[in-house]
Amino acid sequence: MNGARWPEPAAAIGALHVPALIGLQAVAALCEGLAPFPLERPGLRLGHNPLLSQLLGPDGAVGVLAGDLLGQGARPVRALLFDKTAQTNWQVAWHQDRTIAVNARHDVPGFGPWSVKTGIPHVAPPVEILAGMVTIRLHLDDVGPDNAPLLIASGSHRLGMVAEADIASVVAATGHHACLAQAGDAWAYATLILHASEVARQPTRRRVLHVDYAATALPPPLEWQGIQAPSLRKM
Numbered sequence: 001m002n003g004a005r006w007p008e009p010a011a012a013i014g015a016l017h018v019p020a021l022i023g024l025q026a027v028a029a030l031c032e033g034l035a036p037f038p039l040e041r042p043g044l045r046l047g048h049n050p051l052l053s054q055l056l057g058p059d060g061a062v063g064v065l066a067g068d069l070l071g072q073g074a075r076p077v078r079a080l081l082f083d084k085t086a087q088t089n090w091q092v093a094w095h096q097d098r099t100i101a102v103n104a105r106h107d108v109p110g111f112g113p114w115s116v117k118t119g120i121p122h123v124a125p126p127v128e129i130l131a132g133m134v135t136i137r138l139h140l141d142d143v144g145p146d147n148a149p150l151l152i153a154s155g156s157h158r159l160g161m162v163a164e165a166d167i168a169s170v171v172a173a174t175g176h177h178a179c180l181a182q183a184g185d186a187w188a189y190a191t192l193i194l195h196a197s198e199v200a201r202q203p204t205r206r207r208v209l210h211v212d213y214a215a216t217a218l219p220p221p222l223e224w225q226g227i228q229a230p231s232l233r234k235m
Helices: 024-034 050-056 061-070 127-131 164-174
Strands: 015-018 043-046 075-084 092-095 114-117 120-123 134-139 150-153 176-179 186-190 195-197 206-214 232-234
Touching: 015 176, 024 050, 024 206, 050 061, 050 075, 061 075, 061 134, 061 186, 061 206, 092 164, 150 164
Parallel strands: none
Antiparallel strands: 015 186, 043 075, 043 232, 075 206, 092 195, 114 120, 134 186, 134 206, 150 176, 150 195
16 A cells, blocks of 8 residues: 655655644634533544534545545544643653554454454554555644644654564654644644654643544455544544
């Protein structure tokens, strides 16, 4: 499976900053629509929701960006809402996203191990599937250097699956980049990239809509779980 078609110099880094992907009026409307969602944990899984369908679909701002990077057929396969505040000021260690959500468990060669998260089956797929995915983070608040921006290890998406014991040395060797943003900006990055987030030094609200995209089907009978009803789930 081919990876994203990154413009230069984003191809070397594995990430692309897109200023003002949506306007501030659209940001305000999205924040209002997402305000009632419970935020008891660091991330909230979002399912099918009319508020998001146009934004994430092939004609929406986020969907068009995904299509530009992955080509025709790009579809959202996971959406999360992160809401970091002074009260929920968590830290995320350096890691790769290594599992995908599917409709049902089917034992297919190359897929495993399996796990269940809030009733949804998850599986570690072959690395080629992860390498063919893109993650887009749409920022609903400004994110400065003191407000726990996402950190990415530049170029680490090209290394395939990195062993846990090697992550620290890889980050030290590649260096890392802080994904600063203003409300309405987006960051797109290779889903397989090593990334982290520190505790905010001066925490203010930092809401981020995080969406994983894929452009290929899984081998039958496996199917992407995707963004389906019910409209919200915890991670």
